[in-house]
Amino acid sequence: MNIWRAVIEALESLNGNKMRSGLTMLGIVIGVGAVIAMLALGAGAQDTILGSLSGIGTNLLFVFSGGEDESIRNPEPLTMGDVDALDDSFFAPSIQAVAPVLQGNAEVSHGGEVSTVTLTGITPAYFPVRNYTVIEGEEITEEHILGRASVILLGVEVADTLFGRRFGLIGETVRVEGQPFRVIGILEERGGGMMGSQDNEVLVPFSTAQARILRRSPADRVDVIFVQAVDADSVLEAEEEISQIISQRHRNAIGENDFTIFSQQDMVDTASSITGILTTFIGGIAAISLLVGGIGIMNIMLVSVTERTREIGLRKALGARKRDILIQFLTESSLLSLVGGIIGIFLGWAIGAIVGLISANSGTDFDPIVSLGAVLLATIFSTVIGLFFGIYPANRAANLVPVEALRYE
Amino acid sequence: MDDNVIVTHDLTKVYKMGLVEVHALCGVSLEIKRGEVVAIMGASGSGKSTLMNTLGCLDQPTSGEYILDGEIVADLDDDQLADIRNRKVGFVFQSFNLLPRSTALSNVELPLRYSGITSGRKEKARLALESVGLSDRIDHRPAELSGGQQQRVAIARALVNDPAIIMADEPTGNLDSKVGQEIMDLLLNLNKESGTTLIIITHDRKIAAQAQRIIRLHDGRIRKEVAA
Known part of the structure; x- marks a missing residue:
């Protein structure tokens, strides 16, 4: 059974239960959408901050009075x-x-x-x-x-x-x-x-x-x-x-300078690490919803396997091997999450664009950036989630005993 | 080529239900000739379903020998059994068992898909539907067909891979007697034309009477074989 045929058949089967497929996909849509939106907002924030920092002037150093911490008293x-x-x-x-x-x-x-x-x-x-x-x-x-x-x-x-x-x-x-x-x-x-x-x-x-x-x-x-x-x-x-x-x-002792030198690079580094941490943190929270979406897929695929026990039995009676059944169900689950992922990418992009519009209207120059990397990551990640959470139900289907599956009411 | 398409020797099948062992088959030995029409009869619990599952390679016997069309079936693993079913056995079920979302043509094509044939599948499926008199219904889905027509699609599906045997499990059980007889006529005709061995599992004496030989099962044993 070739892959193309398997995809068409999986689409037919998903199409047969539109409401359920749609709701299952929604979990992935929201998950991927959230991840994409968060990464886009993070990248946009980073760009804005770094842009304003580089506007300060290149090759620039700031010298302030006072030490980097409280240990220096009475700075000159x-x-x-x-x-x-x-x-x-x-x-x-x-x-x-x-x-x-x-x-x-x-x-x-x-x-x-x-x-x-x-x-x-x-x-x-x-x-x-x-x-x-x-x-x-x-x-x-x-x-x-x-x-x-x-x-x-x-x-x-x-x-x-x-x-x-x-x-x-x-x-x-x-x-x-x-x-x-x-x-x-x-x-x-x-x-x-x-x-x-x-x-x-x-x-x-x-x-x-x-x-x-x-x-x-x-x-x-x-x-x-x-x-x-x-x-x-x-x-x-x-x-x-x-x-x-x-x-x-200032006659400072060695290592006890009563002034601080701060370079533009220090600011850039600090700002990048802060926005980086924020992006990872929020992206991580968004990834949890992706995980929940994956569990939703597993749940629905299990229901689907139970519902279609007779069909699986018939297919086996007609000569389907374990592999054929496995591929059939894995194709369905990964298609669910792939399509969900693609819709999610558009959703995330739309959220980013709306946030960009709102901040543009309120006077802050802020462009969320949906990077190709984030899109690829989301697509691959959502397909892998579909595969991973599809394995258990698909395995269960593939290991059904044909005699019992055919008798199942 | 061997004259016998099916040879079994001392087949037994034991199910374990908790602590109780149920002997569904207790030493069944039989031979079925190529091209023969055989009916297997017996009350429920007599082991006729178990025998059908074993002969149809859906299940392995607990012990005993089974040779189908020259191949020793015992000791094959699940995927090898699937392959044997695909190539050598055509199933016709009481409740048709068609895929509801697929057209008649795709339903008939299904076994070809699993046998790895890539070209000419549609044509073969079309020919099989023609041979059961449904060439004008190939794009219909099961819900758009009558019971008799659905069973014809199922028969076309059983035939499409040129199997050695056709296993018909109460093929007329869900049909009224007139349509049931039409289906029987179709099966017998196909047997006459192509020489495919036909095994019918039934408890209907009228149906069984149309076979060349009746095997009666009782408590997992062959009680008697009679020429019909």
Whole structure:
């Protein structure tokens, strides 16, 4: 008996009891659909997060004050002295640029509109280091720094909130914590980040922020130092150089640095491992429903074997060998789960697409990705489930004694 | 070729029902010639079903010898028995036993499928249906056929593999006497034309009387053989 014939016969038999076949398949449909949807959402989330991380800027290192855990007491704050030491191509040849930053929340207003934004005091190096560009106007220059100029660059979200538009704002005046600042440029849109929108941000000269808005003690304190390595390969060397220079300046004991260096790669690794764990975890839960679907198939196939005992007896009387009966029932169960699996793939894909639409409408850029791998995995897995859970009932059918099977009522 | 299509020697069959042993066959020895029409009669419990199952290779005897068409049947395993049934035995059952979802043609084709024949199956099945006078019903399903027609399909199915013997178990039991007689005539005709040995298990004297020989069973033994 060839396979094609067996498939046709199995289809006929499944077709003979549509309701039951459909309900049996539903278990697999839901299982596979859930697995596909979860994998798609997981892959989409990973993509979105990694995408926003790579938007931070390549070859980037962050230096914070404070140790990685609680064991370091009274960490010495980072200062402009540290910044200048790092910005030395003789002692730190792997470092391309150093951008010190003061960062805090501030109230920005124009006319009647008020908005709480992230205010960042920067130096000109900030633009290349963080990949920032302006869509209109100019960047903050060394002159602005030296003159503690009251100038400001607005993120597009801030511009939208205060003015309702993004262009033609150069020369306008906004108030930051009550002090007037002249708008000299609008930043290019950057999209969502890990810590809220990166577009709800304003940039002012470092010296201005230091002197008038974000006063720190000691006065030359720096919140974060962004460091750009020469290229991607020298990130590790740059990290080493930073560590050496600052620990020397802070007189840290060996292994007790009072600052932390964090690279973009560290963030990517952390984020991937978190989304990976989540995907595996949710996918695992979905796989359980696939298992339950498989047990459903076994159950129904057992009922089917009992119901068709006479037919099996007849087939054996006419010369069917054990193998023929086995193949017949295995074909039925694996067809059930294969077809269920294929429908499930479409269901999962549809769920993913709907979630994508909903999140697109709520402003988050999030595309669930149904990968070929996930589709193959689901197809193979569901067929294997059909085979596996079909073996017991099929074996039972194949081992029926023809005399007794024929007599069965 | 041997003259006898069936030779048995001292067949016994013992069923164990818990602690009790039931002797369904107690030393049955018989010979059936090629082309012969034989009726096996007996009351229920006489062992005639067991004898039919054994002769039809559906079941193995507990002891004794059985040679069907020159092949020793005892000691064959399940799959070899299935193969013998497929090639040498055509079954006709009281309740027809057709596959309800398949057409007459596919029903008749079924034994060919299990015999591994790949080409010309449809044609052979069509010829078999023609020989039982149903060439205009090949695409009908069992539910669309009368009882007599269903039994004809079953007979065509029994014939399709050119078996050595046809085992008919109460072939007229589910039919009224007129249609039953038609079926008997058909079976006897086919026997005359093709020379296939016909074994009829029945308790109907009228049916048995049409055989050339009647074997009567009683308590698992052959009580007497009479020429009909």
